[in-house]
Amino acid sequence: MFILNSKQISEADKATISINNISSIDLMEHAATQCFNWLHSRLQGQGIKIHVFCGIGNNGGDGLVIARHLYQHGYNVSCYIVNFSDKRTDEFLINYNRLKELGEWPPIIKSEKDFPKVAFEDIVIDAIFGNGLTREPEGFTKKLIQYINHTRVFTLAIDFPSGLFSDESVIDTGAVIKAGHTLTFQTPKLAFLLPENKDFVNTWEVIDIGLDENFIKNLNPKSHYITKNEIIPIYKSRNKWSHKGTYGHSLIIGGSFGKIGAVTLATRAALKIGSGLVSAYLPKCGYNILQISVPEAMVEVDNDAALEYYNFKTKATIIGIGPGMGTVEKTALGFELFIKENKLPLVIDADAINLLSINKSLLKYLPKNTVLTPHPKELERLIGSWKNDFEKLEKITDFSKDHNVIVVLKGAHTIIINEDNKYINSTGNPALATAGSGDVLTGLITGLIAQGYEPINAAILGVYLHGKTADLALQETSYETFTASSILDYLSDAILDIFKQDMDQEKIEDDEEVEDGN
Numbered sequence: 001m002f003i004l005n006s007k008q009i010s011e012a013d014k015a016t017i018s019i020n021n022i023s024s025i026d027l028m029e030h031a032a033t034q035c036f037n038w039l040h041s042r043l044q045g046q047g048i049k050i051h052v053f054c055g056i057g058n059n060g061g062d063g064l065v066i067a068r069h070l071y072q073h074g075y076n077v078s079c080y081i082v083n084f085s086d087k088r089t090d091e092f093l094i095n096y097n098r099l100k101e102l103g104e105w106p107p108i109i110k111s112e113k114d115f116p117k118v119a120f121e122d123i124v125i126d127a128i129f130g131n132g133l134t135r136e137p138e139g140f141t142k143k144l145i146q147y148i149n150h151t152r153v154f155t156l157a158i159d160f161p162s163g164l165f166s167d168e169s170v171i172d173t174g175a176v177i178k179a180g181h182t183l184t185f186q187t188p189k190l191a192f193l194l195p196e197n198k199d200f201v202n203t204w205e206v207i208d209i210g211l212d213e214n215f216i217k218n219l220n221p222k223s224h225y226i227t228k229n230e231i232i233p234i235y236k237s238r239n240k241w242s243h244k245g246t247y248g249h250s251l252i253i254g255g256s257f258g259k260i261g262a263v264t265l266a267t268r269a270a271l272k273i274g275s276g277l278v279s280a281y282l283p284k285c286g287y288n289i290l291q292i293s294v295p296e297a298m299v300e301v302d303n304d305a306a307l308e309y310y311n312f313k314t315k316a317t318i319i320g321i322g323p324g325m326g327t328v329e330k331t332a333l334g335f336e337l338f339i340k341e342n343k344l345p346l347v348i349d350a351d352a353i354n355l356l357s358i359n360k361s362l363l364k365y366l367p368k369n370t371v372l373t374p375h376p377k378e379l380e381r382l383i384g385s386w387k388n389d390f391e392k393l394e395k396i397t398d399f400s401k402d403h404n405v406i407v408v409l410k411g412a413h414t415i416i417i418n419e420d421n422k423y424i425n426s427t428g429n430p431a432l433a434t435a436g437s438g439d440v441l442t443g444l445i446t447g448l449i450a451q452g453y454e455p456i457n458a459a460i461l462g463v464y465l466h467g468k469t470a471d472l473a474l475q476e477t478s479y480e481t482f483t484a485s486s487i488l489d490y491l492s493d494a495i496l497d498i499f500k501q502d503m504d505q506e507k508i509e510d511d512e513e514v515e516d517g518n
């Protein structure tokens with residue numbers, strides 16, 4: 001799914017109106033009616049108090065449509081106009097009149113004294129600002145946002161939590177609605193997926209309002225939200241005549257005394273994702289552990305307790321390096337020589353990233369499309385600190401371009417950056433915040449590259465499957481008891497799930513309701 005920025009959304013909006021011969025007012029009616037249906041199907045006519053706060057632009061227009069449907073369905077609704085400007089749009093005015101024709105005259109909010117009483121148990125619909133936000137809310141509008149937030153009432157944001165920009169950081173964090181849920185139009189917004197906005201964006205879902213898909217595709221958006229639809233075309237099915245050599249040979253390098261588990265997990269993951277052969281290269285102290293834990297793998301050993309010589313004989317297709325290897329001096333010196341001589345594709349994780357951060361002159365030796373999988377702290381050591389999440393993304397993009405590498409930034413929504421392209425993962429949950437989870441990811445990506453996946457596709461698919469295991473597991477296990485080994489236990493289910501068709505019954509029902517006008 002594409003992620004559009006604010007300018008692209010406006011362009012797609014205009015293009016849809018002219019190409020598809022649909023009027024702007026009908027587009028609004030269709031979009032906002034879907035929001036009403038969403039609420040109606042959940043409330044089923046309950047008498048709960050609903051406050052609809054409408055701005056004077058088209059986001060406010062959506063709010064007026066929702067308010068009208070709520071009135072017509074007998075809900076206990078109050079609608080207000082947040083009059084932060086006199087530049088009312090045509091669509092706003094038409095829907096304002098349609099509401100008045102029903103005999104409902106929304107009061108105008110011009111200052112703090114006009115704020116209505118809102119109780120914790122009510123519902124607020126936030127239609128104050130949407131995609132047209134050009135600056136941070138100020139004055140009484142900001143006060144109103146703070147007032148709504150202060151009540152801790154459930155707030156349903158239309159398109160955006162008001163005050164949130166789609167593609168730049170919020171500076172005044174006191175001027176943004178803290179939405180309980182957001183119904184956003186056509187595409188997810190990048191801002192929703194960044195940790196800095198966690199207080200404003202809770203759950204969200206995309207409402208398809210029928211913007212012209214061909215036009216959107218031709219905009220060539222660089223940001224992608226990775227769901228099953230994006231994974232299906234990446235997945236490579238197996239050929240009947242294939243053999244283990246067809247699926248490559250992964251070599252996992254890592255481990256040190258006390259951290260043999262990390263390299264063991266990565267080795268198991270490379271095997272489990274389907275690498276034809278898997279070898280591990282680790283300090284001698286880990287030999288028995290690895291052979292017993294992963295009997296399918298071959299093992300070569302280095303010095304006693306830490307890597308030093310990197311003198312393996314394995315002829316691998318791909319090397320995954322870093323898990324548990326430590327950063328002691330002899331490991332670092334050997335790593336330097338290894339990187340300078342290596343010609344094989346690489347996946348670099350954990351301490352191997354830290355060693356690159358200590359000695360950045362090694363970056364120029366990395367083969368093109370090397371995959372680096374840092375968590376935020378490792379990333380900071382590598383590229384320096386950032387002021388906000390958007391700057392962080394820019395810095396990773398520059399780093400990716402400068403060194404021809406793919407960066408997998410691990411987080412609640414793991415982001416894969418390949419030059420200007422960003423792929424943001426949709427799967428996963430806090431069950432994955434557990435020791436060894438990153439080591440497994442390294443093994444998965446390595447094992448996929450071994451099988452012939454392009455490194456970027458291996459990163460996208462590996463991250464998606466890794467997250468999916470935790471999503472599937474939560475149907476029968478708790479967050480707490482899910483461990484890195486559980487990722488591998490559920491890997492099979494995650495792969496099989498790619499081919500399961502999701503019947504999005506709710507969406508079908510919603511669409512039917514729109515058509516019926518119920």
Ligand SMILES: NC(=O)C1=CN([C@@H]2O[C@H](COP(=O)(O)OP(=O)(O)OC[C@H]3O[C@@H](n4cnc5c(N)ncnc54)[C@H](OP(=O)(O)O)[C@@H]3O)[C@@H](O)[C@H]2O)[C@@H](O)CC1
Nearest residue numbers: 013028031057058059129130131132133134135136137159
């Ligand atoms: N995309 C689509 O296809 C569809 C879109 N639809 C809906 O349209 C929404 C976009 O509508 P929109 O462009 O009218 O913008 P919106 O956010 O309502 O407000 C803009 C107004 O706010 C003003 N303003 C801005 N910042 C301000 C500030 N800090 N403080 C004070 N004023 C400020 C700004 O003034 P200006 O910056 O020009 O001075 C302008 O007057 C979109 O989110 C969706 O809900 C749907 O109907 C279906 C189809």
Ligand SMILES: [K+]
Nearest residue numbers: 126129160162
């Ligand atoms: K809004």
